[in-house]
Amino acid sequence: MRRAGAGRRVPAGVLLGIVLVIGAIALIVSRVGVAPGTDVVMQAGDDGAAAAGRVATGPARAGEGFFQRLGGMWGATARVEQLERENRDLQQWRELAQRLAERNARYEELLRMPEDAFGEGADIENSIAAQLVLDSGGPFTRTLVANAGADHGVEVGYIAVNENGLIGRVVSVGRRSSRVLMLDDYNSRIPVMGEASRVRAVLAGQATRPPELITHPYQLQAPRMDFIVGAQSLREGERVITSGDGGLFPRGIPVGLAQRQNDGSWRVALAAAQRPIDFVRIIPYVGVIAPESEPVQTEGPPLAAGSAVAVIGRQTMAPPPTTPSTVAPPPVPRPRPQQPAPQQQPTPQPANATPPAAQQPAQRRPQQQQQEPAPPAEQPAQEPDE
C-alpha cells in the first residue's frame, strides 16, 4: 500500500541497468580510435576466447571425426575390396619393377664390359644383348637358349660372352631365339692358350662326368685341356684366353684359369662360371677369310717371265710404273644383323664339315674346330623377348 504523495520508487534493477548503460556508452567512447591491432585487452581476450574455443570445440571435432568414421563404415566393405584389388595390382607392379631393375643392372654390367673382353677383331658395335631363357635340359648336351634370334640379327657362329668371359658359340638360330653351345659341352673344342706362357691347347668339353645336382642354373663344369703344346710351361692358375687359331673365335677372350689335376691333366676353371649365366652379349665375328675354292684369273705375266723377282739382281733401277697386273678381290662384307637370316633347320654335321653356303655367312672360314651338336629337329618354342 503506497502512501499518498510518496514518489514512485525506482527499482534497483532499473537503476543498475541505467548505470550500466552509461558505463557501456563510456566504454564504447573510451575504445573509439583504438586500432584492433593495438588493443591489448582485446588481444588478451581473444587468446582466452581461442583457448576456450579449442576446449569447447574439442568434443565437437572429436565427434565430427567419429561421425565421419561412422559414415565411412557404410562403404567399408567396398573400400576394403578396392584396396585389396589395388594392393594386388601394386604387388604385381612391384615385382615387375624389381625384375626390370635387376635386368637393367645386368644390362649395365654387360655394357660396361671392357673391349679387350671381346677379343681382337670382334664387332662390338653390332653385339646383341640377350637373356638366356632355357637350359638344354638333358645330360648329353650343354647348351642354352637365348631370347635373340634371326630377327635380332643373330647368326650361327656368333660368340656368346658375358662380363666374366667366354660362354660359348651360337650353333643354331631361330627367328627369335638362338642356341648357344657352351664350353663344357662334349662337342666343344676351343683353341686356347695361356696368356703368359703362350702355351697352346684345345679346350675340350667333357661328358664323362655324371650329371651333378646343380643348384644354380647354367652352371658350367670345368672342361679339360687337350693337345697341350709345351705343357711343362703352363702354370697353375694361369689365365687362359682364346688363341684365335682356326678363326672361329677372336683372340684374347678370357676363358678361365688353368688348374692342374692330380692325374697330371689340366682343366680350366671357366671364368663364366663365377656366377649363374643369365644375360649374354652375342658378338658377330668373322675370322680369317678362307682362300677361294678356284684360283683367281690374273692378267699379269707369269711370275717366272716378267716379275720383278726374276730380274732382281740385274736391275739397278726400279721399273717404271705399270698398270696393276692383278685384280684385287672385292671385300667381303661382314654379316650384318639387319640381314634376315633364312629359317634354318640345321642337320647334324660331322666334324670339320663345311656348313651350307646359304646358312653360313662365315662360310669362308677355315675348318671349324668346334664341332656343333646335333640341333633339335624343331626350332625352340620358347616365348620371345622374355
Added chain:
Amino acid sequence: MSLFGLRAPSRRALRAWGFALAVASVILPALPLGPLFAQPPLPLAVLWAAYGWAAEDESGWRAPLALTVLGLIHDQLAGGPYGLFVLIYLSAYLIGRVAAVAMSAPNLVSLWGGFIVTALLTIGIVAGVERLLAPIAVTPYAEAALITAILFPLVRPLYMAGSAGQRQGARR
C-alpha cells in the same frame, strides 16, 4: 496443467532453458560450426532474455549484471567494440521495463509487439552508435534483430509467463 499425463515444466526450469539459450546464442556464432550458426541467421536470444527478464520484474541486480556479462562476452567473441552489446542488451532491458509497466493487460500480441518495438529501438541505438561513436555495420545486426523479433512467440514461455497474473511487474 497436464497434457496426456505430462506435467508442465516449472517456471524455474523454463527460465534455466532460456538462460542456456541466451548463452548459446552468444557462444555459438564464435565457434567454427558453419554459416548456419552465424549471426544472422542465428537470433539474438539475449534480447529475448532482456525483454523477458524485464517483464518478469527482475528488479534485483542479477538481470542487469547477467546482461552486462553476456554483452561483454559477446563483444569479445564478436570482436566488436567493448560495450556495444552491453548497451544493446541493457537498452532492451530498460525498454522492456517501460513496456511491462505500460501494458495493463498484456497478451501474446502485445508482448510480441512490444518486443518488436524493443528490437527496432535497439537497431536505432546501434545506428546511433554507428553514426556517433564507432564505425560498425548496422545491417547485419538489423537482420539478426528482425529474425529475433519474428521468432519471439516461439520462445516466449522460456522468458516470461503466459498470463499477466504471473508477472509481478505488470500493472494490475
